[in-house]
Amino acid sequence: MQTQINGFELMELGFPQGAVIGIALKINRGRHGLNRVQMMASYAAVLAHPENYIENNIFSKLALALIEKANERPEDFITLNPTPHAFSAYGLEQIEEGARDQMRVAMQLPVTVAGALMPDAHQGYGLPIGGVLATRNAIIPYGVGVDIGCRMALSIYDIPEAFYNEHHDKFKRELVTHTKFGAGHGFQGQYKSEHAVLESADFQTNALTKSLKDKAWSQLGSSGGGNHFVEFGIIEFEKEDTVLNIPKGNYVALLTHSGSRGFGATVAGHYTKLAKEVCKLPEIARNLAYLDMNSSLGQEYWIAMNLAGDYASACHEIIHAKMQKALGATVLAKVENHHNFAWKETWNGEEVIVHRKGATPAGKGVMGIIPGSMTAPGFLVRGKGEENAINSASHGAGRQMSRTKAIKSITKNEMQSILNHHGVTLIGAGLDEAPMAYKDIHQVMAAQEDLVDVVAKFTPKMVRMADDGSRED
Secondary structure, rough: OOOOOOHHHHHOOOOOOOHHHHHHHHHHEEEEEEOOOHHHHHHHHHHOHHHHHHHOOOOOHHHHHHHHHOOOOOHOOOOOOOOOOOOEEHHHHOOHHHHHHHHHHHHHHOOEEEEEEEEEEEOOOOOOEEEEEEEEOOHHHHHOOOOOOOEEEEEEEEEEEEEHHHHHHHHHHHHHHHHOOOOOOOOHHHHHOOHHHHHHHHHHHHHHHHHOHHHHHHHHOOOOOOOOOOEEEEEEEEOEOOOOOOOOOEEEEEEEOOOOOHHHHHHHHHHHHHHHHHHHOHHHHHHHHOOEOHHHHHHHHHHHHHHHHHHHHHHHHHHHHHHHHHHHHOEEEEEEEOEEEEEEEEEOEEEEEEEEEEEEOOOOOOOOEEEEOHHHHHHHEEEEHHHHHHEEEEEOOOOOOOOOHHHHHHHHHHHHHHEEEEEEEEOOHHHOOHHHOOOOHHOOOOHOOOOOEEEEEEEEEEEEEOOOOOOOO
8 A cells, every 4th residue: 555645745845735735635545547756756846837737637726726826915815813802711721722723813804803712622624613703794604614503402301210221222222223323324215204494495595405405304313423423311410400390310311412414514515615715815714714794695604504503403303202202201301502503692782693613502591411422421501601701611522632543542442441331332433432532521511610500410321323433424
């Protein structure tokens, strides 16, 4: 197997950072019959004289990108704010420098009003995951994220903990029967679900949303891949919660985490591309390209984003309805909250667009669910409405290890050992979702005591995830 060429080697040759290197690496993956030495020589030649390769079958796209890059002038780009406001941060000592750097860049956008970084934050594309950004009359597709409207949903049953222990096999059977995971996976024919969201007029907004309706229908009620899950656990109320009307005690509960599947991912990719075309930002901020809310593109994306959020909610509703019927249970309370979304809110007396990319809404009295990992507890919380945090909190524990690093450094035996230790039954998942790939949820919660109050603790007992672990549409 030949050693692949990486971006650092191309930068050493003199290639500019950014999209050009991405184009070059895509060509390299095909290799086109050239060995490593020949590819590096070709790259050097294209870099030196791109005009000679405009008609070349292999390198024409790269040559045109290099020419376009060379012709760029500083005045062609939107100017970033050299003296931005500082952003608020919680648990900063636990947050990697890459995420901090991304937040600093986001604060320099001319449309930025305020920003905050949650304690589960880690590096992403454009806005860091765990980043909250308030903008003036502008929407950032990558500030929302790829999995639009991804959310947590919790159903608390009138089932005591002892019943779960006695009927473990039944819970496993129903979990496997009524869930579906993995990239591209959906339901066909008589197994498709129906939901009012499919009748939304917003699907008819434009050719893109129209074309995605059939895919959305087939994937309705499924959970995709990545870190998405459906799990049974025990939720513990140390005292009665009068708002939810649940007495003190332990109850079986169902917790789900997933988003808008292929529909949302396609919408995100489409409008991010368009945003980059109309909003020319310097390379360092390119993934933060935004759309004016008064523009037709801005309104198109806003409608599609909200539709994707409604669709994601419908997927959870179907899963929870199937499971309630299968168990014959009464639901004592349901809580749902979403992230990877943008809201119109008032901040400091001004209407702003609040992007929460991997961050939970935590306005005064707003309920939320903050999961840990497949072996660490999650928490049912109530927001305190902290304005410095832009009424937000973390959306989970947050990764402390990249997927690639987790796969390389964690063994199956190590993962199984920790599952056994915590008495967790796992169906599916890859090593990239191993518990040790995540931050300590207790440290994360300690860092946001000013943002949320803990109402109850959820302990996972049976977790189902995609078999391939990391894939998503």
